[in-house]
Amino acid sequence: MKLSEKYKSRRKQGNSDDSVLPLINVVFLLLIFFMIAGQINQFEPIKLTPPISASTIKKTDQEKIIFVSSENRFIIENKEYSLEDLLHTLKANASEKEEVYQVKVDGTYPASDILVLLTRMREIGVQRVDLITERKPAK
Numbered sequence: 832m833k834l835s836e837k838y839k840s841r842r843k844q845g846n847s848d849d850s851v852l853p854l855i856n857v858v859f860l861l862l863i864f865f866m867i868a869g870q871i872n873q874f875e876p877i878k879l880t881p882p883i884s885a886s887t888i889k890k891t892d893q894e895k896i897i898f899v900s901s902e903n904r905f906i907i908e909n910k911e912y913s914l915e916d917l918l919h920t921l922k923a924n925a926s927e928k929e930e931v932y933q934v935k936v937d938g939t940y941p942a943s944d945i946l947v948l949l950t951r952m953r954e955i956g957v958q959r960v961d962l963i964t965e966r967k968p969a970k
Contacts, residue, residue, distance in 0.1 A: 925956035
């Protein structure tokens with residue numbers, strides 16, 4: 832038997848790995864597709880239940896979100912601040928460009944303290960602030 836005939840007979844038998852390779856390619860293409868096409872929800876640093884209102888503002892990707900807990904914790908971009916440090920950071924950002932902020936406050940946070948926060952934000956030059964709420968259920 833010639834050497835070339837030996838290799839031809841092996842090719843005719845086929846290799847078991849040859850049928851698995853297209854399957855692996857398809858799996859990797861699906862993986863890449865879902866990684867690109869899938870939307871990953873933003874991680875919220877603390878669990879909050881926003882207040883209920885007749886209107887609602889939904890979170891968007893363009894605005895920065897300030898999380899305010901009932902324990903006076905202020906978190907923006909996964910960094911925790913005191914009220915004064917938060918206002919100092921916002922003031923520095925307000926002078927650079929006009930930022931739009933969304934405030935997600937816990938429903939048990941006092942309304943008078945929310946008003947103080949929003950007033951102080953306006954005083955330092957923040958042009959627009961949206962308060963994130965949940966829609967009141969229809970009766």
